[in-house]
Structures are given as C-alpha cells and as structure tokens.
Amino acid sequence: MKYEELYATLRRRGILWPTAEIYGGAQGLYDYGPAGARLKRQLEEAWSAWFVGLSEDFHRIDPSEILPEAVVRASGHLENFTDPEVICAKCHGHFRAETVLEKFRPEGVDGLSPAQIGELLHQFPVKCPQCGSTELSVPQPFNLMFGFPFGAAGGERAYLRPETAQSSYLAFPRMWDVGRHALPLGIAVVGRAYRNEIAPRQVLFRLRAFTQAELQVFFDPETFRPPFVSVADESLPVLRVARRLAGEEAPEWRSARSLVEDGLPEFYVFFLVHQYRFFRDVLGYPKESIRLFEKSETERAFYNRIQFDFETKLESLGGYKELGAIHYRGDYDLSRHGKGSGKDLSVVLEGGRRVLPHVLEVTFGVDRNLWALADYGLSVEGDRTVWHLPPYLAPTSVGIFPLMKKEHSAEARRWTDEIQKAGFEAEFDAGGSIGKRYARMDELGVPYCVTLDRDTLAAETPERRTATLRDRDSKAQERVTLSELLNRLASSRVAPRPPTLDSFE
Numbered sequence: 001m002k003y004e005e006l007y008a009t010l011r012r013r014g015i016l017w018p019t020a021e022i023y024g025g026a027q028g029l030y031d032y033g034p035a036g037a038r039l040k041r042q043l044e045e046a047w048s049a050w051f052v053g054l055s056e057d058f059h060r061i062d063p064s065e066i067l068p069e070a071v072v073r074a075s076g077h078l079e080n081f082t083d084p085e086v087i088c089a090k091c092h093g094h095f096r097a098e099t100v101l102e103k104f105r106p107e108g109v110d111g112l113s114p115a116q117i118g119e120l121l122h123q124f125p126v127k128c129p130q131c132g133s134t135e136l137s138v139p140q141p142f143n144l145m146f147g148f149p150f151g152a153a154g155g156e157r158a159y160l161r162p163e164t165a166q167s168s169y170l171a172f173p174r175m176w177d178v179g180r181h182a183l184p185l186g187i188a189v190v191g192r193a194y195r196n197e198i199a200p201r202q203v204l205f206r207l208r209a210f211t212q213a214e215l216q217v218f219f220d221p222e223t224f225r226p227p228f229v230s231v232a233d234e235s236l237p238v239l240r241v242a243r244r245l246a247g248e249e250a251p252e253w254r255s256a257r258s259l260v261e262d263g264l265p266e267f268y269v270f271f272l273v274h275q276y277r278f279f280r281d282v283l284g285y286p287k288e289s290i291r292l293f294e295k296s297e298t299e300r301a302f303y304n305r306i307q308f309d310f311e312t313k314l315e316s317l318g319g320y321k322e323l324g325a326i327h328y329r330g331d332y333d334l335s336r337h338g339k340g341s342g343k344d345l346s347v348v349l350e351g352g353r354r355v356l357p358h359v360l361e362v363t364f365g366v367d368r369n370l371w372a373l374a375d376y377g378l379s380v381e382g383d384r385t386v387w388h389l390p391p392y393l394a395p396t397s398v399g400i401f402p403l404m405k406k407e408h409s410a411e412a413r414r415w416t417d418e419i420q421k422a423g424f425e426a427e428f429d430a431g432g433s434i435g436k437r438y439a440r441m442d443e444l445g446v447p448y449c450v451t452l453d454r455d456t457l458a459a460e461t462p463e464r465r466t467a468t469l470r471d472r473d474s475k476a477q478e479r480v481t482l483s484e485l486l487n488r489l490a491s492s493r494v495a496p497r498p499p500t501l502d503s504f505e
Contacts, residue, residue, distance in 0.1 A: 001378055003316040007203055009385065010374060013443055015039070016204075028200025028208035030367075035444050038395035038425065040211070040370055044190045046393060046495050047213045047364055050278050051188065055501040057179060058186030058215065063167035065192055069157045072145065074340025075166050075333070076303075077159075082141035084109060084117050085198050088128040089135035096198045100126050100136065107244065110299040114138060144195040160194035165361060168216040169333045172357075176347055183349065183357060184219040184501075190366070202317055204367040211366040218334075218357035219267070220349065226501060228266040231273040232257040238292045238308070251291045268306055271326055271362060274498055275310060279323070281496045283369065284390050285376060289313045291320055303332035314375045323368050327361040334359070377445065384438075387445035388473060391492035397424040398489060399441040403453040405430045412452045415467070415482055424489050438470065447472045447492060450485060 001009070011017050014033030018025030032040055052058045072078045084097035097117045098109050104124040109117050118138035120126075127134055150158035161167065168187040175187055190213040200206045237251035238259065256269045272292065279285050293309040300307040306328040311320040334356055338345040346356040377388040391397070400416045402408035409430055419426035427446070429437050434451060441449050451468045459465040466479040469488070480488070 001316060001375070001380070003202075006316045006374055006378060009378060009443065010036070013440075015374075015444075028197050028206065030204065030207070035395040036370070039373075039389075039393065039445075040366060042393045042395065043366055043370060043373075044211070044213060046282055047278070047366075048188065048190060049495065049497060050282060051213075051215045051274075051362060052186065053497060053500060054274070055184070055186060057182060057184065057502075058188065058217075059175065059179070060188040060190065061167070061171055061175070062191065063164075063171060063189060065161050065194075066150075066158050067161050067166060068150070069147075069159065070340060071166060071170065071337075072159050072162075074336050075169075076336065077145060077162055077166075078143075080302075081145055081162055082143050083198055084112075084114055085142040086121070087137040088131060088133055089137060090133035091128060091131040093128060093130040094198050095129060097121075099199055099201070100129060106249075108299065110295070110301075112298075114141065142198055144197065146194050146196055162195050163193050164189035164191055164212045164214045165216060165333075165363075168214070169337055169359075172218060172334065173343070173345060181347070181350075183347070183355075184217050184224055185357075186215055186217045188213070188215040190214075204371040205317065205321060207367060213364040213366055215362040217271075217360040217362070219360065220355050221358045222355075224267050224358075226267050226270040228256070228260070228270050230499070231270055232260075234273045234276070236272060236276055236292055237287065237290050238294065240294045241296045244294075244296075264306065265328070267360065268326070268328055271360060272308060275324060275326055275362060277498065279310060279312070282390070283373065283393075285312050285372070289376075293320070293322075300327075303329055305330050312372055312376075314372060316371075316375045321368070321372075322365070323372055324362075324364040327363070329359040329361055331356045331358050378443075384442055386442045386472065389445035389447070390495070391447040392495040394445045394447050395425065396427050396441075396444065396446045397448065397493065398426050398485070399437065399446050399449040400426055400428045401434060401437050401449060401451045402430050403434065403451055407454070408452045408456065411456055411465070414462075415450065415452065415485075418482060419486065419489070422486050422489075424486075424493070442472055445472075448485075448488070450480075455479075 015036035016030050016032050019029035019031050020026045048060055052060050086095045086097050086100055101109060101120055105120060121136050126136060128136060145162050146160040147157055150156040167189050171187055179185055192209055193212050194209050197206055197208050200208055234256045235253045236256060238254050239251045256273050259269050260266050279290055280287050289312045291311045293311050295307040304327045308326055309322045310324040311322050313320050334345045346354050348354050379386055398419060400412050402412040413428060416426045416428045438449055449470045456465050456467050466481050468477050469480045469485060470477050
C-alpha cells in the first residue's frame with residue numbers, strides 16, 4: 001500500500017491516530033486505539049519471549065522514565081545527544097540535516113561535523129522541504145532531550161529518558177546482587193523513551209514519544225562464548241562498509257561463519273543471527289527485504305565498536321528503514337557511570353577475578369515495527385482489504401458472529417465467554433451483514449471468524465454444537481465444535497522460539 005492509503009486504513013480502524021486530534025494533532029505524538037494497543041502488547045511480548053527467553057540469566061525490568069541530571073551528564077547525553085539542525089532563511093522552518101540531505105547522502109550524516117554538513121548543503125542542490133528555498137543555514141547542534149525543573153523548590157534538574165538503555169546500566173549493580181552472580185547477565189527494558197525531534201515525520205518512524213525494546217547483555221569479554229556452531233551455517237543479508245563505499249546498496253548473502261572469518265566476534269554474529277531470525281521467523285518479514293547495514297567508524301556513535309542496523313524495505317516509505325540494531329559498546333557505559341557515581345561497578349567472578357563487564361546491546365523499535373507489519377501485511381485483494389498478521393501477533397484471536405441477532409446471540413455470547421475464559425481475545429459482533437463483519441475483521445488482521453446459526457442450536461447438547469469457522473487468509477470454511485475451536489486457537493497462538501543459551505551448557 002502507498003503511505004497515505006496505509007495511514008488512512010490504520011486511522012479508520014482505530015489502530016492509531018494523532019494525539020489531540022480534535023485540536024489538529026500534535027507533531028510526533030500518536031495514540032493507539034484498542035486493537036492497536038493490543039497489537040503493540042503482542043509485539044512487545046513476542047520480542048520478550050524471544051530475547052529475554054534466551055537465558056535464565058536474562059531478565060526484564062520496569063525502571064523509571066525520569067533520570068536525574070547526573071545520569072545523563074555521566075552517560076554523555078547532556079553533551080553529545082544532539083542532531084544537526086538546518087534552518088531555512090526564507091520560511092524559518094527547522095529540519096534535521098539528515099532529512100534534507102537524504103536524497104544526496106542516503107547513508108546519513110552521523111559522524112560529520114556541522115561544518116562538513118554545511119559544505120554538503122552547498123555542494124548539492126538541496127532545497128527547503130517546506131518552501132523550496134535554497135537559503136539553508138549551516139546546521140547547529142540541537143539537544144534532543146526533554147529537561148525540566150525537578151523537586152518542590154525547582155533547584156534540581158531532571159530529564160525524560162532519551163533511551164531505555166541507561167536504565168539497565170543503572171540497574172546492573174542491583175541486578176548482580178539479585179541474580180546468581182554470574183555473567184552473561186541480560187537486562188531488558190520495554191518502555192517509553194522521549195526525544196524532542198527537530199522535525200517528526202513518517203508517522204511512527206520519527207516520534208517524540210516512542211516505545212523501545214532493548215536488551216543489554218553484560219559479559220566477560222575473555223570468556224563469553226555463546227554456542228556459535230549452532231548458527232555458523234546461517235546465511236545473512238549483509239551490506240558491509242567496504243561494499244557501500246564501492247557504491248553498492250543491495251546486501252550480499254554471507255554465512256555467519258564467513259563473517260567471523262572476516263574478523264567479527266563470534267558472540268556478536270551469534271546475536272546477529274538471532275535478531276535476523278526474529279525478523280524473518282516471528283514477524284514474518286520476507287527475507288529478501290531485510291538488510292543488515294553496517295555502520296562505519298565515523299557513522300556510529302563513538303562508544304560503539306561494532307554496529308549493524310537491521311533494515312527492511314518498506315513500500316509505504318519508499319525504501320530501506322531501520323527497525324532495530326545491535327551495538328557492541330565495550331565497557332564504555334559502566335566506566336562512565338562508575339566514574340560519575342563514584343562507585344566501582346566491576347564484579348568478582350568465580351575464581352576471584354575482577355572484571356568490568358562489556359555490553360552488547362540489542363535494540364528494537366516497537367512502533368516502527370508495528371508500521372512495518374502493516375506495510376507488509378495489509379493488502380487489497382479484490383473487493384476486500386486483508387491484514388495478514390501472524391496469528392500469534394493478531395490483536396484479536398477470533399470474531400464471534402450470530403447469524404441472526406435475536407435467535408443466535410445468546411449462544412454466540414456463551415462461546416465468546418468460554419473463549420475469553422480460556423485466555424484468548426474474542427470479539428462478539430452482531431452488527432451489519434456477515435460480509436461486512438468479515439471485512440472488518442479481515443482489515444484488523446483477525447485470523448478466524450466463527451458464525452453461529454440455526455444448525456448450531458439443532459444439536460442436542462452444548463458440547464455437540466458446531467459453528468462455521470472461516471480462515472482469514474484462505475477464506476476456507478468448516479464446521480467445528482467449541483472444544484475444537486479452542487484447540488485451533490491454542491496451536492495458532494504459539495510463536496517460534498529459539499533454543500536458550502542455557503540449553504547448550
């Protein structure tokens with residue numbers, strides 16, 4: 001679907017809409033409706049089951065979204081969390097430098113100084129996105145954090161967290177004591193982050209309040225050896241820096257083993273494979289659309305030793321877009337917070353050796369991936385629009401329809417209650433024709449619909465009563481009992497999961 005058509009469908013079905021819509025909306029802020037909120041939760045839980053489920057020593061926490069100034073000062077965000085800003089001299093519009101230069105420099109402007117970006121503005125025929133003027137200023141750094149007075153007297157200062165990662169670093173000493181005093185230790189956070197974006201755009205892709213899912217794996221660089229042999233033969237679609245510099249944009253398929261032979265650490269490639277499998281096997285993105293985009297030393301953050309962004313090609317947004325990433329951050333984070341807090345954040349391992357753990361960060365943009373699921377899954381097929389969501393991600397498991405409202409509603413509500421008691425989302429709908437009810441459920445990605453009719457009530461006992469089960473994708477219909485339906489729902493809600501790290505021990 002095209003961007004406008006896709007966004008219109010999501011709004012019409014109440015998946016999402018602009019915050020304060022009756023006031024014209026608020027740029028970079030969106031609300032999720034009932035189905036959108038459920039889909040978002042399903043996406044978060046699927047990510048947690050896959051990544052937090054990798055080890056008994058990986059845990060999900062729920063930390064505060066407000067950080068004292070000392071934290072963001074130590075982390076470097078107060079000084080370095082900036083975007084170069086471009087201002088149009090004619091219409092006075094403010095834009096991200098990366099946005100106005102994306103057609104001429106698709107790899108972005110990370111790592112470039114304001115002066116270098118200013119040279120690019122003069123080198124290329126860059127125009128103001130708002131008025132078309134070429135009178136664009138040399139960019140100035142703009143800090144993206146939301147800061148505010150803190151405390152009754154207002155003498156302190158605090159910030160809304162710009163990323164969830166810092167919360168995991170702050171929690172590490174406590175989690176070390178709570179846990180089994182063993183590495184690797186994983187700390188995951190799924191929650192809101194806040195950035196005062198210069199020019200929010202593309203709906204869920206550039207937001208001021210958004211949901212991140214991030215796993216920080218704290219490990220001993222001398223001994224961390226995940227079972228690489230289990231993934232060594234997996235082929236990955238990678239676009240490495242050398243090929244990009246040679247003008248290539250398409251990925252090449254490389255085995256995990258060959259990437260290690262090229263110099264990437266085994267532990268890093270192991271997590272690359274599992275992130276790729278999550279996108280392919282759990283979310284169902286076509287493998288031909290995925291690209292693992294390596295960032296160069298000048299493009300990635302200075303503390304990142306290795307960075308690959310996970311990108312997919314989205315028709316609605318006209319090309320590859322980042323949906324997640326894996327960063328090898330070394331010991332930068334614990335070193336900075338140890339210095340800032342005056343605490344020694346190193347740990348003593350079995351045998352008495354003291355080590356300051358390194359960090360591998362696995363990131364995932366929840367909102368962005370919800371949009372990507374719609375981009376890939378929503379399609380117009382003849383006279384109907386269908387969202388081909390994997391059943392275990394669908395916001396509703398089954399729609400329950402009485403064929404005739406007066407005669408069949410009581411039994412339909414009984415089925416609805418029994419399905420909900422079994423732990424599945426069931427939606428009762430008695431309004432409009434059966435065709436219109438099917439169309440609504442198809443558009444919301446509901447995998448099954450059940451229609452109760454006079455044949456349902458003809459059975460002698462409730463246990464023998466059957467209804468017509470319709471499959472969303474094939475439109476095939478069959479008669480099922482309630483117990484058969486519950487078994488079908490149970491099997492369809494099971495998402496793929498990887499073997500745990502502990503199972504290899």
